[in-house]
Amino acid sequence: MLGAGRTRRVPGLGTQPLSGRLDLSGPQGAQLRTAIASVHRICPEFAPVQVLRRSGRSVLLVGTTGRSTAVAKCLLDHSPIWSERIRHEIAAYRSFVRHRPPVRVPRLIAADPDNCTLVIERMPGRVAALQRHPAEAPPRADIRAALGAICRLNAWRPPAGTFDAPLDYAERISRFHELGLLTDRDMGDLQKLVHGIAHSAGRQGMGQFCHGDALLSNILLSPAGPVLVDWEHAGWYLPGYDLATLWAVLGDAPVARRQISQLAQSAGPAARDAFLVNLMLVLTREIRTYETAVQRSMHDSTPAAPGPAHPGAAPSGEEQRLLLRRLHDDCQMARRAVRAAVGTR
Incomplete structure (x- = not known):
């Protein structure tokens, strides 16, 4: 039928070594402080270490919860379309607790659909492709x-x-x-x-x-x-x-x-x-x-x-x-x- 598609994207939730410190100065720092506060309301033991990914819509923070590593996803733009999406994602992770899918997914640690905040375990692994449309075919x-x-x-x-x-x-x-x-x-x-x-x-x-x-x-x-x-x-x-x-x-x-x-x-x-x-x-x-x-x-x-x-x-x-x-x-x-x-x- 159809024989023999490239936006780039930064790494997903794979493991890179944790390093560096968070810059909480300036307007972006204020956004981060707000995001961290929303995480601490549902997961007080979360200790943020670095920003994994940031866009105008959301921020991904990687940090520790006790002896394990976690990723917190916080919405920055609370427009209805983005709020609905993260609530949908939270509902998916909650359903996976009750009904395990036949593929590996990160474990849910905490979630707050009202404040659009999600904390999941950080899974080991490397992302299959850094770009949305890989410039070279992956192995x-x-x-x-x-x-x-x-x-x-x-x-x-x-x-x-x-x-x-x-x-x-x-x-x-x-x-x-x-x-x-x-x-x-x-x-x-x-x-x-x-x-x-x-x-x-x-x-x-x-x-x-x-x-x-x-x-x-x-x-x-x-x-x-x-x-x-x-x-x-x-x-x-x-x-x-x-x-x-x-x-x-x-x-x-x-x-x-x-x-x-x-x-x-x-x-x-x-x-x-x-x-x-x-x-x-x-x-x-x-x-x-x-x-x-x-x-x-x-x-x-x-x-x-x-x-x-x-x-x-x-x-x-x-x-x-x-x-x-x-x-x-x-x-x-x-x-x-x-x-x-x-x-x-």
Whole structure:
């Protein structure tokens, strides 16, 4: 079906040596002090050591709780969309205490959904890829381990009512069409496939439990097995959403892409069609993300410093443009596969 996708992201919750001290001066220091206070309300023994990751939305602090190492995630931007996401993630970790998934996940230590604060154990391991779209294909063994973990998770069926369906497919298709990201024919084809999938699934439905953000940067690799982190999008999707996400970010791994396509098709025509719908939506989202990033880089006139880029640094404007071109090529390939699938219905 689809043979032979690159935003960069800093390391996830893997183990790097703890070092340094927190700078609590200035406006950013005030934000950190507020975040630490919210952690101490639910986990008084948490001793912060360093900032693991920081964005305009949230901060990840690594520290100790007694003899173990922990990661605290605190929301900085309490807009409804971000508050809802971290509450969804907290609910996921709480449900994992009662119903263990078939993959390794960090243990929940403490959580406060009202203040959007989460404390989990820090898992050993190295992140499967530092970038959202790896510039070079990761080793095949790493891809195999990540894919195996995702497939085990997708075969799991947590109890009814534990998770909801985070993605409204009809709404997402319509919104991308309104934004000019999907043509009239794209929208019609995708709607036909979604309708056909629902018809073939019957009353029992055809949902598959998915991580919802199955990037290699959300998977830690360790001798004890892969660990999945960042569960804010977990829930029920049309089958193949996680596989479509992995396919989209593995643009430099054609062998892995073929394997993912074969896996997606192995469960029959309805599963194949669901994978194609997911793939079109994932690729369209990535195109929108990188078109925005390219426009931003064109307005930012500050030249990049010479020398090699930091492994977790944001991609340069030129790298973003190359990635965007590849994403458009991938989307054309997915579009052709969607049209072929509609033709066989």
